[in-house]
Amino acid sequence: MATPNVRAVRGGLSLLLAATLACGDGSTGPQPVASVDVSPTAITLAAGQTTSLAGTPRDGTGNALTDRDVTWTSGAPSIASVDSSGAVSGLSAGTATITATAEGVNGSAAVTVLPPRVASILVAPVNVSILPGDTLRLAATAQDAQSNVLTGPVFAWGSDNVSVATVDATGLVTGRTPGAATLYATSSGVSGSVDAVVVDPNAPRILAVTPAELVEGQPATLRGRNFHPVAATNVVTIDGVRATVSAATDSTLAISVPALNCRPRHLADISVTVTGASGRFGHPARPATSFQLAIGQMALLQTPSAYCLQFAATTTDEQYVFGVQSIAESSSSLSSVQVVSDADDGVSAATPPATLPVAAPATDSPTEELPFALAWRAREAEAMRREIESLRDMPRPVTRPALAPPALIPGNVTVGTQVTLRYPNLDFNNTCSNYVEIQGTVRFVSVSGIWVSDNANPTDSYSTADYQALGNKFETDIYSNQTRYFGLPDDADGNGRVVMVVTKEVNDDQIGGIVPSANLFPRSRCPGSNEGEYFFMFAADPTGVHQLGPVSLDTALGVAPAIIGHELVHNIHLSRRFAAGHAFWDSWSHEGQATLGEEVLGHALNTGRGPGQNYGWSIVRNTPVTADRAWYYDNIRPLFLYFGWSPASGYDPTAPGSTKRQNAPEACTWLDTPSGANAGSCSNRGSLVYGVTWSFLRWLSDHYGPTFPGGESEMHKRWIDGPLVGFTSIEALVGQPIEELLAHWAASLYLDDRVSGLDPLLTLPSYDLVNIESNVVPEARLTPRARGFADFAQSLQVRGGSSAYFLVSGANRPSTAIRMRSATGGFLDPSVQVWVVRTR
Known part of the structure; x- marks a missing residue:
């Protein structure tokens, strides 16, 4: 399809060039500048x-x-x-x-x-502690935005509590009565201030502190008056945090500096209280250590009290990306988080202005806008999840019970045989009791498969030749490849074959295909069962008689291999796990592996394709055409939705007019379908359980498959056959904590191919994500919140399995501390962790 367009453009350019040469512009040479x-x-x-x-x-x-x-x-x-x-x-x-x-x-x-504008005003001294009737001279210094001292400004002085302390036009402070007041100097609308304390003559009074800077965890000495000689009677706090007093006299206190809730170097507020009377003093304090990380490496913070990044002052231009990540396995888990940055210079960093149009609160786009491949996926996952939940608690023996022979459709069945099958009624969760009977005809039989068509399908659906072509494709390409990679399905009914039923019922359910778990049970316990390895797929419907709408024969035949490959993987892992007596997987495991199966099939059907090749946009989109179809496009596209992409129409990530969902990806999750408590801000979030989960399994396969005994395919067979489910099954499979796996994968979604010298675990070797990103609209890209090393605060909510991304950078950094806390300012729940990667 690309060639006619290229020729048309060339023709247009040729005509334009010919017209230009023929007409000319009347010029005789370069025109002089006038x-x-x-x-x-x-x-x-x-x-x-x-x-x-x-x-x-x-x-x-x-x-x-x-x-x-x-x-x-x-x-x-x-x-x-x-x-x-x-x-x-x-x-x-x-x-x-x-x-x-x-x-x-x-x-x-x-x-x-x-003249330079006044940007800030410094008032000295910073400690104003005087007795009633005493005086103290203040001095003010104006600075511009580059912290250069300005010599021209005139200051107006004031006090917010003149009953405690007054200040005259020259900056002379007079103590009036015991209490606290803020004294300020103003010029050109900018103010600076200090806190003043007029002390009770009999109250404790701090006059000096050693060392010159308080250091968290280190000893310090306070010198002054009116302390109590019994150490426990003196209550000392620093920035409101209680300090331990180890020794005391009436004029000295020996203390240990406590942890100060992730503050950078700053002027700490020290208070001493004795029998209800207090004295305060300001003194520099700093953290004991600073955060150190080599470029390209990750640090993983897993102790909530230590969720603090202490950056020392430096002139070097540095950059870090960090994620606040929920490792909860429940899609309904929603953690409220505050990310607060506190810089030594106190300069507030404004949030960068929005450059993208903001989408309305999350509402799924109309179904008709979804491309077919994404639409059927979202609804199939929903139907399978509801059905599995209804069957999960059904009592069953440790291993699969023998099903009564003969098979409903025996292996020696002949073409033309009439059969009656049961299709799940997806309007109900319990498909054992709710089903639709289908009268069908056997259309094709091969060594590994049996094809059946619903007798009530549209008359312009697949022909005999189409069934033969699909059957041969299944036998020679799909079945052989998928079973080689994932293992053979169980043969519960003993017919040695998988039965594929093409039925308009799938069209009416608006899905592409489904593998009912009810078929795993005998009919004596589950009347809706067909007692074997079956899957149902849509029929071609050119005139749109059924609910899926018009599906041309070419479209149906084009997407059929991917759907068959996907559903066959469901047959394999569902039947093998059921036969072994293992629990059903969750939706993300089922759909993630079946979606990986589509990619695996795409590799197999196109010579030279395979994992670890760092494919960019041209391969993903299949432009120019180098494969029989764009096998990886519908795996990648849900990632754009996860990153906040809200398409205008058509679901083309290169088309203008998109908007960006707020709070993506952290407010979304890939762990379940929407009805499984997967709320959040992402558009058409039902597809996330496919593509986002696929990216995790692809990352896992890229990094642990090559060294797994037997390789990547053996790793997936072992996962299917293992008794565990969920995150625990992944940990057991690769021998690594899920916390580390999730952190490295999440970071790779942003860092892959973006930074040289990365820890290999921070990459996705099979795909060049930066190249892919550069070919889509900005709204479809993973965009961390960009901040400088300055004051900022961000409140957010993080859903199970997802990360909130931040990018902090800048040169001439002041001492800066970034802390991650709960919505109330306390420590976060252990289900939230923080990962950090230095990128520059």
């Missing part, structure tokens, strides 16, 4: 600010000459400078003329530079 426009013609900025000018050379008729060089000069370089691109920087107060020159012709702009 004028130079400078835009804007006048600018005003403050010293320390930068803005840009644009210079445009024009010919005598006013046409822009875009191929001419422009040079820039400043008439007063001490006031305003200009670089080669026209960027103007204000240096000092005054005016300057900026000139743009092209071929000797000038244009200019007038620049007015205002």
Whole structure:
């Protein structure tokens, strides 16, 4: 389909070129520069600010000459400078003329530079502790945004509690009565302040502290007056946290500095209380250690009291990505989290402005907008989950009971035989008791499969030749590959075959296919059972007679191999686990492995394809065409939904008009279907249990499959045949804690191919996620919250299995502490962990 479009474009370009050559433009050579426009013609900025000018050379008729060089000069370089691109920087107060020159012709702009703006005010001393009637002189210093001292500002002084302390126009403080007051200096609308304490003469009073900086966990000494000689009678707090007093006199206290709730280097508030009377003092304090991590490595924090990143001050430009991750296995688990950054300089970092349109609160897009492959997946997972839940607690023996021979459809059945089968009524959870009888005809029989068509299917559905083609494809390609990789299905009915039933009932349920778990049980206990290995799939329906809508024959035949490959994997793991007496898996295990089966089949059917090849967008999208279909596209696409993509229409991640869901991916989960308590903000979240889970299993297979005895396929066979379920089964399979596995996988979704020198576990070797991301709209990309090393606070909720992503970076970093706490400020539940990777 691509070739006609290319030819049409080339033809259009040829006609345009021919027209240009034939008509000409009447020119006889390059036009001279007649004028130079400078835009804007006048600018005003403050010293320390930068803005840009644009210079445009024009010919005598006013046409822009875009191929001419422009040079820039400043008439007063001490006031305003200009670089080669026209960027103007204000240096000092005054005016300057900026000139743009092209071929000797000038244009200019007038620049007015205002005095530097006051950005902050520092008031000293920081400790104001005086007696009633005493005085103390304060000093104020104004700084610009770059922390340069400004010499011109005039300050207005004030007190918020004049009954305690007053301050005159020169900054002289007078103590009035015992109590606390805030004293402030203001200039140009900016204020700075200190806290003042007017102390009771008989109250404890701190006069000095050693060492020069308090260090968490280290000893310190307070010197002053009116302390109690009995250590336990003195209550000492630092920033409100109780400190241990080990020794005391009436003028000295020996203390141990407590942990200060993840604060950077800062001015700590020290308080001493003796029999109800208190004295306060400000003194520098810092953490005992700082966070250290090599570029490309991960640190995993798993003790809630230690969820604190202490970054020491540095001039180096550093960058870290971190995730606050729920390791709860329940999709209904929702942890409320606060991420708070506290910088030594106290500069507040504004949240970066939104550059994407914000989507409305989560509501699933209309079903008709979903592409067929995604639509049937979401509904199939929902139907299987509800059915399995109804069967999960049904009493059954340790191993599969023998089913009464002969099989409902014996292995020696012939084409044309009429059969009666039972299809689950998916309007009900209990499919043992609720089913629909189908009258069908055997259409094709092979060594491993039997094909049956519903006699009530649309008349323009599959032909005899189509059934033969599907049957041969199943026998030679699909069955052989999937059983080689995942193992053989159990043969409960002894016919040696899997029965595939093409029925309009699947269309009416608006799915692509389904493997009813009821078929695992004997009819004596589950009347809806067909007592064997069956799956049901949709029928071609060109005129849209049934609820799935029009499905052309070409579309049906095109997607059939992927659906068959997917459902066959369900047959394999459901039947093998049931036969061994193992518990049913959860939805994410079922659908994740079956979706992996589609990828495995795509590898097998296309020469040269396989895991670990770092496939980018061209392979995923199959453009240009290099395979029989885009086998991996519908595995990748749910990741975009997980990352917050809300498509406008058509579910094309390259098309404009999309919006970005808020709080994705952390408010979404891949552990269950929507009715299984999977709420959250993601669009069409029913597909997450397929694609997102597939990415976890693909990551797991990439990293642990090559060294697993027997390789990747043996690893998946072992998983199927193991007795455990859920996260515990994954831990037992690869011998690693699920906390570490989830952390490395989650980090790889953002870091893969983005940073050189990464720990290999932080990559997804089979796919180039950065290349894939670069080919889709920004709304479909995983976008961490970008922050600087400065003050910020973010409240969020994290659902089971998911991470909230943050990217913090910057040079000239002040001492900065980032803490992760509960919504009330306490420690988080142990089901939440924090992973950190240094990327620069």
